[in-house]
Amino acid sequence: MAFRGVSIKSHHRLLYEKMCGFLIGNSPALTINNQTVRHRRTKHWDPKWKTLRRLKVIKVDLPNFREKFDELSEEEVRSRLKQSGVLPTRPWQEHPFSITSTGQIFEAYVPPEGDGKVSPITVQGAKQSLQFLEKKTKTMLTVRKIRQFEEEFDGPQFCKEATNIYIKVHELMAKKELDNLTDYVTERVYPEVIHNIDNKTLNWKYLKDVELPRIVHARHTNVVTNDNIFAQVTVRFHTQQILAVYDRFGRLMHGSEILAKDVLEYVVFEKHLSNQYGVWRIHDKIIPTWLPPREPLRRTFRKIVEPEVDSTVVPHEEENVEKDTSKELSK
Amino acid sequence: MALTISNNIVNSIFKRFQLLNLQNALIHNTSCLNAWKATKEKGPTHWLDYNKKIYPPQTPDEEPRKAYVCHQRTNIKYSPFKMWYIASLIRGMSVDEAIRQLKFVLKKGARDVQEVLEEAKELAVKEHNVEFPSNMWVAESFVGKGTVIKGIRRHARGRVGTVEYFHCHYFVRLEEGTPPKHYYANHPKEPHELLEDWLSNMRKRKVINSI
Numbered sequence: 077m078a079f080r081g082v083s084i085k086s087h088h089r090l091l092y093e094k095m096c097g098f099l100i101g102n103s104p105a106l107t108i109n110n111q112t113v114r115h116r117r118t119k120h121w122d123p124k125w126k127t128l129r130r131l132k133v134i135k136v137d138l139p140n141f142r143e144k145f146d147e148l149s150e151e152e153v154r155s156r157l158k159q160s161g162v163l164p165t166r167p168w169q170e171h172p173f174s175i176t177s178t179g180q181i182f183e184a185y186v187p188p189e190g191d192g193k194v195s196p197i198t199v200q201g202a203k204q205s206l207q208f209l210e211k212k213t214k215t216m217l218t219v220r221k222i223r224q225f226e227e228e229f230d231g232p233q234f235c236k237e238a239t240n241i242y243i244k245v246h247e248l249m250a251k252k253e254l255d256n257l258t259d260y261v262t263e264r265v266y267p268e269v270i271h272n273i274d275n276k277t278l279n280w281k282y283l284k285d286v287e288l289p290r291i292v293h294a295r296h297t298n299v300v301t302n303d304n305i306f307a308q309v310t311v312r313f314h315t316q317q318i319l320a321v322y323d324r325f326g327r328l329m330h331g332s333e334i335l336a337k338d339v340l341e342y343v344v345f346e347k348h349l350s351n352q353y354g355v356w357r358i359h360d361k362i363i364p365t366w367l368p369p370r371e372p373l374r375r376t377f378r379k380i381v382e383p384e385v386d387s388t389v390v391p392h393e394e395e396n397v398e399k400d401t402s403k404e405l406s407k
Numbered sequence: 408m409a410l411t412i413s414n415n416i417v418n419s420i421f422k423r424f425q426l427l428n429l430q431n432a433l434i435h436n437t438s439c440l441n442a443w444k445a446t447k448e449k450g451p452t453h454w455l456d457y458n459k460k461i462y463p464p465q466t467p468d469e470e471p472r473k474a475y476v477c478h479q480r481t482n483i484k485y486s487p488f489k490m491w492y493i494a495s496l497i498r499g500m501s502v503d504e505a506i507r508q509l510k511f512v513l514k515k516g517a518r519d520v521q522e523v524l525e526e527a528k529e530l531a532v533k534e535h536n537v538e539f540p541s542n543m544w545v546a547e548s549f550v551g552k553g554t555v556i557k558g559i560r561r562h563a564r565g566r567v568g569t570v571e572y573f574h575c576h577y578f579v580r581l582e583e584g585t586p587p588k589h590y591y592a593n594h595p596k597e598p599h600e601l602l603e604d605w606l607s608n609m610r611k612r613k614v615i616n617s618i
Contacts (some may be wrong), residue, residue: 136558138572142484275534277464322464323473323536375538 162179176351177262177359178299178306181344183214185293187364191340192326198315211293220293222307230231235289236358238311238345243282245358247268250278261347276321276329283336287314292342296349305349308359330373408412450481451551458535472551474537474583475546479528479576482553485516488574490550493517494577499590501544502528502581520548527581537583544586579616 245260294311321330346359457477497505509521530538553574560568
């Protein structure tokens, strides 16, 4: 155990060991094994067979399991693929396209402010009913158009059907039976319906109508060809509902099991009229601008404060670039 | 072993091609050399499924159920046998205490465990409706053996030894609430418990030839 000194740079901080014995100094044998950091535990007493000892272990190229493929740069991915002899995948250039529903609401209905509160006897109420009349002509035209394809189309009857669809969608959503959901909602609204419902239990109950549902707006449009017609009908629902949302552990997150609330909603239904098998489906919900803010969740959050960026201040780098270009120009 | 063998085979084929005066240097041999990498490792499958379990709604008079979150990190390049000490150390600690303690553990695996705990905390708030992430404790913390890659090592007299390059999985479950006083069941008894035991034993004893 005696003389285990090392030559290496004596000023190195990581070297804990005392330099001692005959190995101190500029002996020629030691310059070969010039290891920068050596600890007591990493060192063999005889450096003579060091290279041979190294050759005893055959190096294995260990895979990095923790490497994330998404974080690699394009060049790295290329070299990896080349190394493993895999051809790069064909770029995905197709764009998924649904032709069974339209992408938006055409000429959306603008709900009058204070709807659901204003009585028709007051001045405001009278004004509102007048405004409705003005907008009615286009709606009448669309209803006529719908009757060309669907002869028995009738307002009150349709509203009953719409209520059934509305209830069915909410029930399927609460039960999370998503397989049949597209029979009642269009492809446009489907992601919005299923958003954020996983890991939760929803208890939803439809109690009664406060007012009878009625058609407030109807529009139609043709897509690509003249005879390819879609119709959208906005129905006003004023209902009483119960909603309770529980988290994964059955703890109440939002709403209440006993509190009934009046809900006023404008729901847009859509049908592909030209399609023989087209059905009325929920397409969207119109959220008025005058809507009061939602009831917040009953829990505390850490508010993430984003640093305010002063738009008038130019960052240093950009400033330098500008200066450089100006110099070049002056030259 | 496979690595070197395939390398030799490829090299010999390559030489033959050269002898045949075929176009050399056109053979791509990296694919077969790296073929062993393509075998997909089957990692742990069930641990994260506990995060998908949905419990039935509770009535307002019931005590709210404690939230929990399971988290894991797979195939850490560290020995599972060494990792066990780290995993056992933090059992039954509150999360913040565990992270604090891990900062002073001078082992490579401690960094991974620390990161996993921090990720789990974040996950609890984001996805599992936990209000205060600091109000959680390490309910379960254990290690699994991951992929073992075998390398070779020369021994004397033409013999071969194996070198095992271990990987490990680390699993953790954080539960809401304060940690229990004792994590393990076989904790030392309190003085009053000892007294009770002694008393009951004394009363139970049989006095021979008595009434």
